[in-house]
Amino acid sequence: MAEIIGCSSSGNICGDHVSDQDIILSAISFSATRVLVKSALIEDKADVDSAVTRLANAFAEPKPKHLFALSDGLSISGSEQTRRLNVPGVPVTGGLAGDADRFHSSWVMVNGPVQQHQVALVGFYGDLNVTYGFSMGWREFGPERRVTRSVENVVYEIDHRPALEVYTKYLGELSKDLPGSGCVFCYP
Structure with missing residues (x-):
């Protein structure tokens, strides 16, 4: 039986091309690797810790070789999720769903209709070698801020001043389109 998972995106980067109009599909087949998929809906932000911890515990024994996570990036804190998925000896990759520069709604799909407020985990078991890497296009610019x-x-x-005031100073006319306009300066 095939497991089908996916999520909305804030865009795709290939080389020096950035697009939010593409659909990316991947199909993976294993001859000797077992795959376990679990998901949870999180309606209340206060439930992120307990829901992600419950999901991670579903992969505790036996430990998978690798965990892959997808989450609704607008209603679930990636920082909180990462803290709860930090299982010693198990690498975790994945990402947060987005919706380009709109910051309105994002979704995750797990073997059925798309849903907001969802976390999906895929555990990979068996004789499997996993490697991963990442790169980001963010570059520092402007004065250092705290x-x-x-x-x-x-x-x-930011620096004891309202964040919107600081953004407005640097974005000028573009500040009326925040938060999306803040992404204008994200790409190299």
């Missing part, structure tokens, strides 16, 4: 107040992944103050 986040002085935040809650989880939401920044409220």
Whole structure:
């Protein structure tokens, strides 16, 4: 039986081309590797810790060789999820779903209709060698700043000034299109 998982995206980067109009599909087949897929819906942000911990525990014994995670990137804190998925000896890769520069809704699909507020984990078992790598296109620019107040992944103050005030100063006319316009400066 095939397991089908996926998520919405904020775009795709291939070489120096950035697009949010593409669909990326991958099909993987194994002859001797077992795959286990588990998912959970998280309706309340307060439930992220317990739901992700329950999901991770479903992969505790025997330990998988690798975990792959996809999550709704707008309603679930990636930082909280990562803390709960940190299982010693098990590498974890994956990502957070997005919706380009709209920051309105994102979704994850696990063997059925797409849903918001969902976390999916795929465990890979057996005689399997896993390698992974990453690269990012973010580059520093402008003066160095310090986040002085935040809650989880939401920044409220930068250098003791309201974050929106700092962004408005640097983005000028583009600030009316925040948060999406902040991504204008993300790509090399």
